[in-house]
Amino acid sequence: MRFANVATLLTYARAPAIAAVAALAAHATPALAEGCTTPAGTNVGTVWWSELLSTNPERTRAFYAGVAGWTPKVVSAEDTSRTPNEGEAEYTMFTNGVTEVAGSTPLETSDTRDTRPQWMTYIQVTDVDHAVFEALKNGGRILKAPFEQTSVGRMAIVADPDGIPVGLVTPTSRAPAH
Incomplete structure (x- = not known):
């Protein structure tokens, strides 16, 4: 779903920086996602990788x-x-x-974010930018804006409405690169 204007989009955002990322995601074109395609027959919507942050x-x-x-x-x-x-x-x-x-x-102890040791689950999605937009629209927030991870794909980390972090990934290959 695309919003007609950024003002409508801003009603779903929690902060100006988040709104900016969401606005980019809302107006993303296939050209922006070039190189981030999901191979046919993948498991969109399933757990793609689990990673433990450890001190x-x-x-x-x-x-x-x-x-x-x-x-x-x-x-x-x-x-x-x-x-x-x-x-x-x-x-x-x-x-x-x-x-x-x-x-x-x-997990670096000098980490200034409110991060603690925990498991991070990454869910495979068709389009990370769109999934981040949906997270914002549905009461979530962005913890790490969408980015390209070499030999992995496009990734982001969001928090659900309860504040639980979850990773999103559109992989460049079928299996986790880790």
Whole structure:
């Protein structure tokens, strides 16, 4: 649904910055989403990836290895196909056998946002910009505006009306890139 004018759209927004992002999303054209297509036969509307924000990655790896039987593998946050270089941000990939099942990223204690250790669920959507617009229209708010994540796709993080964060993703491939 597209609004006839930005003034109508502003009634759904919670702040000027959110309104600006929502206005862009409302007037997005297919050209703006070029390169962010969803492959045919994907699972739109399903959980695409689960990621744990952790203040203690070592403890997290041990916990899920013991409790769920997952095998943790520490990789580069920038390129999950290799181990991190000295001083480079790391990401933990959890596998069950050969299947990647979840990931974990360190939560920096200097994070100025109101973020705490938690699981983040990413839901696959056809169009992230439109899904963000719908989140605003339905009482949600934007926590991280839509952005392109190299080798993953278009992503955003919104909060539902109860303030629960959820990730949205339009992947560039069928499987999570993590």
